[in-house]
Amino acid sequence: MRRADRLFLIIHALRGRRTALPARTLAETLAVSLRTVYRDVADLQLSGVPIEGEAGVGYLLRKGADIPPLMFNADELESLVVGTRFVRAFGGQRLAAGARSALLKIQAVLPPELQARAERTRIYAPELKDRFESSGLLDRLHEAIEARRVLRLLYRDQSGEPSRRDIEPLCLAFWGGSWTLGAWCRHRADFRSFRPDRIEQLEEPGETFDEDPARGLQAYFERVAPPPGQG
Numbered sequence: 001m002r003r004a005d006r007l008f009l010i011i012h013a014l015r016g017r018r019t020a021l022p023a024r025t026l027a028e029t030l031a032v033s034l035r036t037v038y039r040d041v042a043d044l045q046l047s048g049v050p051i052e053g054e055a056g057v058g059y060l061l062r063k064g065a066d067i068p069p070l071m072f073n074a075d076e077l078e079s080l081v082v083g084t085r086f087v088r089a090f091g092g093q094r095l096a097a098g099a100r101s102a103l104l105k106i107q108a109v110l111p112p113e114l115q116a117r118a119e120r121t122r123i124y125a126p127e128l129k130d131r132f133e134s135s136g137l138l139d140r141l142h143e144a145i146e147a148r149r150v151l152r153l154l155y156r157d158q159s160g161e162p163s164r165r166d167i168e169p170l171c172l173a174f175w176g177g178s179w180t181l182g183a184w185c186r187h188r189a190d191f192r193s194f195r196p197d198r199i200e201q202l203e204e205p206g207e208t209f210d211e212d213p214a215r216g217l218q219a220y221f222e223r224v225a226p227p228p229g230q231g
Helices: 001-014 021-030 034-046 074-090 091-106 112-120 137-147 216-225
Strands: 051-054 059-061 151-156 163-174 179-185 190-194 199-204
Touching: 001 021, 001 034, 001 059, 001 091, 021 034, 021 059, 034 051, 074 091, 074 112, 091 137, 137 163, 137 199, 163 190, 163 216, 179 216, 190 216
Parallel strands: none
Antiparallel strands: 051 059, 151 163, 151 199, 163 179, 179 190
16 A cells, blocks of 8 residues: 555544544554554654544544545445445455555545445455455456566367467456456467466566557457457
């Protein structure tokens, strides 16, 4: 988590409280050490944020230093909470971390009645450790798409036949039960959709590719409707 985000969350965790918030609770919420919390609070105090309290006792934001809450209605808030739960479960490790941070920021500035509504929603997406999305592969594919890095795959198709492919990755699509990786396949000289959970080996030969409209994302969308299992 960026330091700027951490400072934001500290301020809003203290917002509207009547009792001091222990530094240990802040440390656990932000997944940082106590020393980091002490240093961040001291820096905020030096910069003029009216935080009262001290290490070992707890912290309060001085009365009158409040800010207006975010303007969400109950349905909007529930959509955001449920959406972040799904991202945490199915979006890979990088987006999951971003979803956790975003949800902390949202909940930190909500009035009490909406905080209670957020806690009551009964739609869940459990984060399971043995799920494909927890392997880190989705994050590698996401990074390769953003950096336009060529990927070399050992891939098994729907019938189990193995093949080696050099591809230019273009996008990831989630179909509710599985992901597909949209790409330009150099071996086939055509667009293909691959199931990431059928990738047995993934290498990066150190090559990048240029944006080419003929084999880019828009052309892929126009040519291919990638159902799960194709590739």
